[in-house]
Amino acid sequence: MLDFTRVVKFSRNFRYFCVAVLKSNFHQGPWNILYFGTDQFAVRSLDSLNSLKVNSSLINNIEVICPAEKRRAKDIKQNKNISTVRQFAEINGLPIHNWPVDKKNVDFLSRFHLGIVVSFGHFIPSWIIRNLLCGAINVHPSLLPKWRGPSPIVNTLLNGDTETGVSIIEVSLKKFDAGNILLQKKIQIPPNTTYEGLSEELSILSSNMLLDVLTNFTELKTLAIAQDEKMVTEALKVSKEMGYVKWSEFTCEYIERLSRVIGHRFGLKCKWNDQVVKLETFGEGSTLPPGASDSAEYGQPFYNSCKNVLYIKCKDGWVGWTSLKIQYRKSITAKEFYNGYLVDKHTGKITSSLFQDMA
Numbered sequence: 001m002l003d004f005t006r007v008v009k010f011s012r013n014f015r016y017f018c019v020a021v022l023k024s025n026f027h028q029g030p031w032n033i034l035y036f037g038t039d040q041f042a043v044r045s046l047d048s049l050n051s052l053k054v055n056s057s058l059i060n061n062i063e064v065i066c067p068a069e070k071r072r073a074k075d076i077k078q079n080k081n082i083s084t085v086r087q088f089a090e091i092n093g094l095p096i097h098n099w100p101v102d103k104k105n106v107d108f109l110s111r112f113h114l115g116i117v118v119s120f121g122h123f124i125p126s127w128i129i130r131n132l133l134c135g136a137i138n139v140h141p142s143l144l145p146k147w148r149g150p151s152p153i154v155n156t157l158l159n160g161d162t163e164t165g166v167s168i169i170e171v172s173l174k175k176f177d178a179g180n181i182l183l184q185k186k187i188q189i190p191p192n193t194t195y196e197g198l199s200e201e202l203s204i205l206s207s208n209m210l211l212d213v214l215t216n217f218t219e220l221k222t223l224a225i226a227q228d229e230k231m232v233t234e235a236l237k238v239s240k241e242m243g244y245v246k247w248s249e250f251t252c253e254y255i256e257r258l259s260r261v262i263g264h265r266f267g268l269k270c271k272w273n274d275q276v277v278k279l280e281t282f283g284e285g286s287t288l289p290p291g292a293s294d295s296a297e298y299g300q301p302f303y304n305s306c307k308n309v310l311y312i313k314c315k316d317g318w319v320g321w322t323s324l325k326i327q328y329r330k331s332i333t334a335k336e337f338y339n340g341y342l343v344d345k346h347t348g349k350i351t352s353s354l355f356q357d358m359a
Contacts, residue, residue: 027113027114027133027134027217027218028215028217028218029057029058029059029060029214029215030057030058030059030060031058031059031060031113031114031214032060032061032111032112032113032114033049033059033061033062033063033112033113033114033115033116034063034064034065034097034109034112034114034115034116034132035049035062035063035064035065035085035094035115035116035118036064036065036066036099036115036116036117036118036120036122036124036136037064037066037085037117037118037119037120038066038067038084038085038086038119038120038121039083039084039085039119040082040083040084040199041118041119041141041199041202041203041206042085042118042119042120043082043083043084043085043087043088044203044204044206044207045116045118045139045203045206045207045210046062046064046085046088046089046118047088047207048207048208048210048211049062049116049207049210050062050088050092050094052211052214058211058214058215059214061111061112062094063094063095063096063097063112064085064086064089064094064095064096064097065096065097065098065099065101066084066085066086066089066096066098066099067098067099067122068086068098068099069084069086099122100122101128103127106127106128106131109128109131109132110131110133112132112133113132113133113134114132114133114134114135114136114137114214114217115128115129115132115135115136115137115171116136116137116139116210117136117137117138117139117171118138118139118206119139121150123176124136124171126173129171129173134217135170135171136170136171137168137169137170137171137179137182137213138168138169138170138171138177138179139166139167139168139206139209139210140152140166140167140168140169140177141153141164141165141166141199141202141203141206142155142156142164142165142166142167142235143163143164143165143167143184143186144167144169144177144181144184144227145177145178145227145228145229145231145232145233146231146232146233147233147234147235148176148177148178148232148233148234148235149176149177149234149235149236149237150235150236150237150238151235151236151237151238152164152235153195153198153199153202154195154235154238154261154262155235155236156189156198157189157193157195157198157257157260157261158254158257158258158261160253160257161189162188162189163186163187163188163189164186164187164189164198164202165184165185165186165187165202165205166184166185166202166205166206166209167181167183167184168181168182168183168184168206168209168210168213169181169182169227170182170221170224178227179227180224180225180226180227181224181225181226181227182213182220182221182224183209183212183213183220185205185209187201187202187205192260193260194260194261194264195260195261195262195264195265196264238262238265239266240266240269241358242258242262242266243258243262243263243266243267243268243269244268244269244270244357244358245258245268245269245270245279245314245355245357245358246357247270247298247299247312247313247314247315247355247357248298248299248314248315248357249315250314250315251314251315251316251317252285252286252287252314252315252316252317252318252319253285255268255282255285255314255319256282256285256319259279259282260282263280263282267279267280269358270299270312270355270356270357270358271355271356271357271358271359272326272341272353272355272356273353274356275326275327276326276327276358277324277325277326277327277355278324278325278327279321279324280321280323280324280325280331281321281322281323281324282319282320282321282322283307283309283310283320283321283322283334284309284319284320285317285318285319285320286311286317286318286319286320287316287317287318288317288318289302289304289309289311289318289320290304291304292311292313292318296313297313297354298313298314298315298354299312299313299354299355299356299357300312300313300354300355301342301353301354301355302318303334303335303337303338303342304320305335305338307320308322308333308334308335309321309322309334310322310324310334310337310338312355320334321334322334324337326341341353
């Protein structure tokens with residue numbers, strides 16, 4: 001006698017299998033893309049995709065998902081540089097869907113073949129990915145599984161890595177940056193590379209790699225490689241506290257890296273007589289500047305008038321600055337700091353004050 005329960009179960013499983021095959025392998029374009037992004041890093045890839053939409057048959061439609069932005073209309077008009085995905089979409093007439101997506105209103109997702117996630121910063125739930133015909137892919141600016149998580153470029157530079165790259169992966173249904181790798185390309189990092197410079201280079205590489213993935217999606221999907229979980233390193237989230245200098249713990253090299261990597265965003269900070277000081281322009285590091293004491297305490301300042309550099313003693317030497325800013329006051333040069341804060345106006349003697357760590 002025929003077991004109706006088994007027939008129904010087989011029919012359901014066979015249907016799921018067919019849907020899975022259709023979703024994962026058999027679309028090569030033209031693509032309908034749902035783009036998830038937020039910041040400037042994501043803008044270049046979106047710009048490239050939009051150019052393909054206009055000038056080729058590879059992409060049929062692009063729509064954007066991004067969080068709302070608290071910006072006044074006046075600020076939007078005055079900002080000539082497009083720094084967010086929402087700005088780019090508004091200017092170029094791309095439809096925008098606000099994040100988070102309402103689970104009761106998911107019908108629009110079925111219009112898209114593929115989700116592309118670039119510098120989005122939000123976990124995308126499985127019900128969104130499963131409603132996209134071919135799922136979603138993520139562009140991650142590191143050589144995964146190294147530097148999973150937020151701010152991989154910052155972590156790469158602060159760690160002193162000599163190489164990095166871009167990984168395009170399937171979006172995992174369970175956790176960030178853990179999907180199979182579709183495509184990965186490597187670049188070398190020149191000495192003294194800044195965050196802005198490396199971010200620009202990796203964004204260009206990302207744009208070119210996305211074209212490869214969209215053109216060869218079926219083949220790359222079939223050959224996708226699982227990440228080695230034993231090789232995972234987690235990227236730390238960037239915060240202003242990372243720029244709080246600890247004179248007895250930070251080396252010259254590390255302070256110089258901090259200046260290159262997060263100085264543009266948060267600045268490096270310490271205290272002078274309980275006032276917050278922002279260390280603005282890095283000059284140079286030195287084991288022992290001419291004229292400085294080899295028995296100096298951590299945080300001790302020394303001004304070199306020949307170079308117009310203010311040196312501060314750290315763990316393994318001295319780091320020099322050409323400009324800094326005392327809290328609530330304008331930026332000043334090293335010479336101005338020396339005249340205004342290091343020399344006693346009445347006696348002409350050098351003060352014994354030290355730069356302190358942030359509490």
